[in-house]
Every structure is written in structure tokens, then in C-alpha cells.
Amino acid sequence: MNSVFNSLLASKVWLKILLPVLLLLLGGYFFGAKILLTLVAFFAASVANATAIGGGFLFMPLFIFAYSLAPSIALKLSIATQAFGMSSGALTWGRDYIDKNAFILASIASISGVWFSTYHFAVPSDYIKPLFAIISLGVFIALVIEMRIKVTDQQQKAHFSFNAIANFFVLVAFAGGLVTGWTAIGVGEVVALYLLFFYQLRLDKAIGTGVAVLAVSSIAGFIFHADLGGIPWELLMFTVPGVILGGRYGVIAAKYLESTLGQSSSDQLFKKSPLKFIFAMVILVDCMVILLLECLF
Helix, strand or coil: HHHHHHHHHCCCCHHHHHHHHHHHHHHHHHHCHHHHHHHHHHHHHHHHHCCCCCCCCHHHHHHHHHCCCCCHHHHHHHHHHHHEEEHHHHHHCCCHHCCCHHHHHHHHHHHHHHHHHHHCCCCCCCHHHHHHHHHHHHHHHHHHHCCCCCCCCCHHHCCCCCCCHHHHHHHHHHHHHHHHHHHHCCHHHHHHHHHHHCCCCHHHHHHHHHHHHHHHHHHHHHHHHHHHCCHHHHHHHHHHHHHHHHHHHHHHHHHHHHHHHHHHHHCCCCCCCCCHHHHHHHHHHHHHHHHHHHHHC
């Protein structure tokens, strides 16, 4: 880990990562507390686009507890914010890290799930927080499993194919879309894990594909909620700049860590990432806090 840190300092990558953070802090000094929302959005999008997990893991608790938004309004703002951040990340990952066939199939299924959960099977506002906590716990477990997976030489050439298990992949992506429509999280990690377990894709390519699917699903959700109304645009204008920058620089950091770790040990690629471990801990804390507050109040 020390060699990775030293290599990062020796390069100019750290400048690309820290510069937008410093600019946002400077903006906070001149424009007040709301600009800090932009900084949080930057951090959330950075980690989300390096792991294929939506920034909703941080946005939902932030909007509900810090900004006192109703869960249904927090959901709308989270999905709208995520549409910009995950799109920025997907474009930065680039086509070399996205499996085209898996992306197309999963996107169609996921968007269908988001549409159904938004218009025809919406979760009542009172159930959004406990559902979010339960899904958070499930994704935390999935992340722990993912971090322990070894990347073999065969996975460097594996790719998605339309075979028997692709049928179940459609169902899984549809279910992920449903969950994303209810909680602003879910489909990115579901797609990444499925491609990892059943198709044995490289972890970076599975994550890139998951990010891309979550991006188009979030864009669809943003359009659906814009049609329904209720998005707090006065807050969205502060989150969007942060997630656009965060989506880009999070992927830059992830790619750099991937190539650096890969030089020393190919089977350590990504799964030992401190970024992923820290985010898993944040998810677990989110889950515990929300469940505790639900029990107490």
C-alpha cells in the first residue's frame, strides 16, 4: 500500500483529484453553507463511480436528516443528482470498460423496472427509509464478497454472451431497476456482481458496465420524476456541479489504482481497494443509523 501511495504522490494524478476539492472549499468560503452540499456530492460521486454503487447511499441520509426532506422528495433529488454523476462516470470509464451487449440488455430491463416502480408500484414514503436500510445491508454484504474475489488470468479475456444465464440476468437487472426506483440504489452493484460471478468478467469491466447501466437508469428516473414533479431544483443546482466533477475524478483515481496495483499483483486488482472498504463501512453505518432511528421514533 505504501508503494501505491508513494507512486500516487510522485505522479500528477493527485493534482487532478485535489484541485476540484480545493476549488469547492474556496467556493464554500465565498458562497456559504450550501456549497458544502456540492463538496459532499463530489465525494459521493467519486466513490460511487469507482464502485458501481449509486451515490444515493450518501445522498438519501444527507437529504433526509441534514436537510429535513421527506423521504419521497429525498428520493427524487437523489435520483436526479445521480443521473448527472453516474453519466459523468460512465463517460470517463469509456467503452473499453463497458461490455456493450451486457449494457444494452441490462439497461432495457433496468429502465423498465424504474418505470414500473415509479408509476405503478411506488413505495409509500414511510417505507422508503427502512427499505433503504435493508437494501444497504444487502449491498454491504455483496461488497464484502466482491472484495474477496480473486481475478484470474482467464477473466482478462472473458466477455458477456447471450446464453441461458442471460435470461436470469434480465430478471436480475429488472429487479435492480425496481430497487433503484424505490431507493436510488441497487442496479449498478447487482449488474457488476452478476457479470463478475456468472460471466467472470474483469472486476474493472464489471464495475464500468454497472456504472453505465446505473447512469441510464438514473437518467430515466430523473425524466420520470420531472414528469411527476416535486424535484427540489434549488438544491439540485448545487449537487450537479459536484457529481459531474466527482464522477470524472473518481474514475480517474480508480483507474490509476487499478493499473498501479495490477503491476504488483494481478489478483489483488480492486478487491483490496481502501476506497471500496471505506464505502462499505459508510453503507453499514447508514443502515445501522436508519434502522436505529426507525426503532426509536
